[in-house]
Amino acid sequence: xxxxxxxxxxxxxxxxxxxxxxxxxxxxxxxxxxxxxxxxxxxxxxxxxxxxxxxxxxxxxxxxxxxxxxxxxxxxxxxxxxxxxxxxxxxxxxxxxxxxxxxxxxxxxxxxxxxxxxxxxxxxxxxxxxxxxxxxxxxxxxxxxxxxxxxxxxxxxxxxxxxxxxxxxxxxxxxxxxxxxxxxxxxxxxxxxxxxxxxxxxxxxxxxxxxxxxxxxxxxxxxxxxxxxxxxxxxxxxxxxxxxxxxxxxxxxxxxxxxxxxxxxxxxxxxxxxxxxxxxxxxxxxxxxxxxxxxxxxxxxxxxxxxxxxxxxxxxxxxxxxx
Amino acid sequence: xxxxxxxxxxxxxxxxxxxxxxxxxxxxxxxxxxxxxxxxxxxxxxxxxxxxxxxxxxxxxxxxxxxxxxxxxxxxxxxxxxxxxxxxxxxxxxxxxxxxxxxxxxxxxxxxxxxxxxxxxxxxxxxxxxxxxxxxxxxxxxxxxxxxxxxxxxxxxxxxxxxxxxxxxxxxxxxxxxxxxxxxxxxxxxxxxxxxxxxxxxxxxxxxxxxxxxxxxxxxxxxxxxxxxxxxxxxxxxxxxxxxxxxxxxxxxxxxxxxxx
Numbered sequence: 001x002x003x004x005x006x007x008x009x010x011x012x013x014x015x016x017x018x019x020x021x022x023x024x025x026x027x028x029x030x031x032x033x034x035x036x037x038x039x040x041x042x043x044x045x046x047x048x049x050x051x052x053x054x055x056x057x058x059x060x061x062x063x064x065x066x067x068x069x070x071x072x073x074x075x076x077x078x079x080x081x082x083x084x085x086x087x088x089x090x091x092x093x094x095x096x097x098x099x100x101x102x103x104x105x106x107x108x109x110x111x112x113x114x115x116x117x118x119x120x121x122x123x124x125x126x127x128x129x130x131x132x133x134x135x136x137x138x139x140x141x142x143x144x145x146x147x148x149x150x151x152x153x154x155x156x157x158x159x160x161x162x163x164x165x166x167x168x169x170x171x172x173x174x175x176x177x178x179x180x181x182x183x184x185x186x187x188x189x190x191x192x193x194x195x196x197x198x199x200x201x202x203x204x205x206x207x208x209x210x211x212x213x214x215x216x217x218x219x220x221x222x223x224x225x226x227x228x229x230x231x232x233x234x235x236x237x238x239x240x241x242x243x244x245x246x247x248x249x250x251x252x253x254x255x256x257x258x259x260x261x262x263x264x265x266x267x268x269x270x271x272x273x274x275x276x277x278x279x280x281x282x283x284x285x286x287x288x289x290x291x292x293x294x295x296x297x298x299x300x301x302x303x304x305x306x307x308x309x310x311x312x313x314x315x316x317x318x319x320x321x322x323x
Numbered sequence: 324x325x326x327x328x329x330x331x332x333x334x335x336x337x338x339x340x341x342x343x344x345x346x347x348x349x350x351x352x353x354x355x356x357x358x359x360x361x362x363x364x365x366x367x368x369x370x371x372x373x374x375x376x377x378x379x380x381x382x383x384x385x386x387x388x389x390x391x392x393x394x395x396x397x398x399x400x401x402x403x404x405x406x407x408x409x410x411x412x413x414x415x416x417x418x419x420x421x422x423x424x425x426x427x428x429x430x431x432x433x434x435x436x437x438x439x440x441x442x443x444x445x446x447x448x449x450x451x452x453x454x455x456x457x458x459x460x461x462x463x464x465x466x467x468x469x470x471x472x473x474x475x476x477x478x479x480x481x482x483x484x485x486x487x488x489x490x491x492x493x494x495x496x497x498x499x500x501x502x503x504x505x506x507x508x509x510x511x512x513x514x515x516x517x518x519x520x521x522x523x524x525x526x527x528x529x530x531x532x533x534x535x536x537x538x539x540x541x542x543x544x545x546x547x548x549x550x551x552x553x554x555x556x557x558x559x560x561x562x563x564x565x566x567x568x569x570x571x572x573x574x575x576x577x578x579x580x581x582x583x584x
Contacts, residue, residue, distance in 0.1 A: 050423050051423070099340060103336075105425065131347075
């Protein structure tokens with residue numbers, strides 16, 4: 001049985017249909033990346049799955065419990081870290097975790113013990129008795145994550161957990177999410193960052209205008225929009241000869257400018273030596289070579305006709321990409 | 324641990340948080356303590372001769388008469404501040420954290436009200452202490468003081484229920500804050516600061532039927548003349564009416580909030 005099962009889930013606000021009949025299934029122990037631009041319906045979906053908002057159609061279960069009929073059992077099984085880290089700036093980190101422990105029904109001694117362990121785990125032990133208002137964005141996110149884990153939930157909902165964070169803080173959150181998943185926690189993660197979904201998710205659902213437009217593993221989704229290609233920069237006089245050589249190795253793509261040759265390859269990096277060798281044998285000097293893989297943004301463009309991320313977000317993703 | 328015991332722990336924890344929040348946010352604390360204390364000082368200093376007027380109830384001093392009014396002002400502003408704080412929680416998403424927990428959702432409202440009630444008790448103790456320090460007598464003695472404290476605490480809970488309902492319905496701190504002048508109008512159109520007998524129409528009639536007047540008199544009697552069953556029961560009835568109204572409105576607003584998000 002999936003940890004999260006959604007069938008025809010809908011939510012309308014008056015005339016506005018924010019979520020328009022989505023279906024999805026998240027298996028136990030999976031990280032599911034729910035990817036989409038602002039206003040696509042991600043947060044509305046999370047709010048319904050976490051019982052904060054009633055659906056207007058369809059049904060869903062989380063951890064085996066119906067989100068409407070068994071809302072309280074759902075709430076006992078899930079951890080939730082919502083967008084914009086909803087923390088009281090006047091509380092200290094320790095007070096917040098202890099309050100969360102009380103809300104989850106932990107006995108006082110166990111709550112205190114768990115709070116100390118979690119604060120240690122998210123590296124906030126030294127700041128535990130400071131008011132949250134003085135925390136940095138990354139510290140607030142880590143505290144929010146710790147609060148969501150206080151009762152060791154089987155399913156964790158993270159709504160845009162790294163939005164607005166610097167690359168280092170983002171990476172810290174990613175590492176923590178991976179560690180939680182390694183421990184068996186199912187993670188439902190909404191994000192508008194392609195790199196985040198690509199790096200973390202076992203499966204990705206892409207939502208746009210309240211509908212799921214694509215679903216699958218990041219690799220399979222990218223595979224749907226084409227193979228990787230090699231982009232070669234050669235001298236201007238060698239372009240025609242390079243194109244002739246490359247045409248025998250793979251499908252030529254329309255060139256970007258007069259100097260670059262683009263050739264699609266099936267095996268990605270494994271094809272690079274073959275291409276380099278053929279060009280060398282033909283006496284063509286290669287000034288630079290880059291393997292370009294399809295991204296989830298290419299998938300998004302193919303499915304919706306527009307880009308998922310704004311230019312500045314793409315730059316941020318590039319900063320985060322592994323070297 | 325039973326469900327009831329768990330809910331009681333949650334109410335206590337949220338009540339404690341609400342009290343801490345008030346003491347840590349000066350703009351919430353000022354209306355509860357500073358303004359009523361200043362008004363008490365100004366009125367006692369400037370209008371003390373009023374007790375000589377014909378129709379003024381027999382009191383030991385003007386300060387003794389005013390204590391109940393100051394407690395009511397502080398209690399009502401505590402209810403308003405509680406509503407503002409609740410709305411701030413909604414605005415910043417903190418209530419989502421509470422709504423996502425496996426607890427009866429009404430415990431969240433009760434937690435907030437527990438904090439407001441505690442502030443009502445604090446207000447009663449504060450003003451009784453000021454009264455005693457500056458020479459006012461508590462005619463009903465220790466039982467009278469305890470009764471005044473109990474009624475003020477219960478009244479704070481009742482008024483807090485209205486504030487919580489408005490916060491839940493609107494989700495806007497500025498809307499709840501906008502009720503501040505209304506609190507003063509309700510106070511001045513009651514017997515909090517003037518004896519009903521000395522008011523002119525239509526204020527006199529409004530004050531006669533203003534539920535706050537019944538609560539004021541219930542708190543004032545044990546201070547100025549001793550415990551009186553009629554005034555006490557009228558105050559309890561007025562408080563009970565406001566409690567029921569506040570709880571019904573809060574429950575409806577809570578359902579509305581969960582329906583519309």
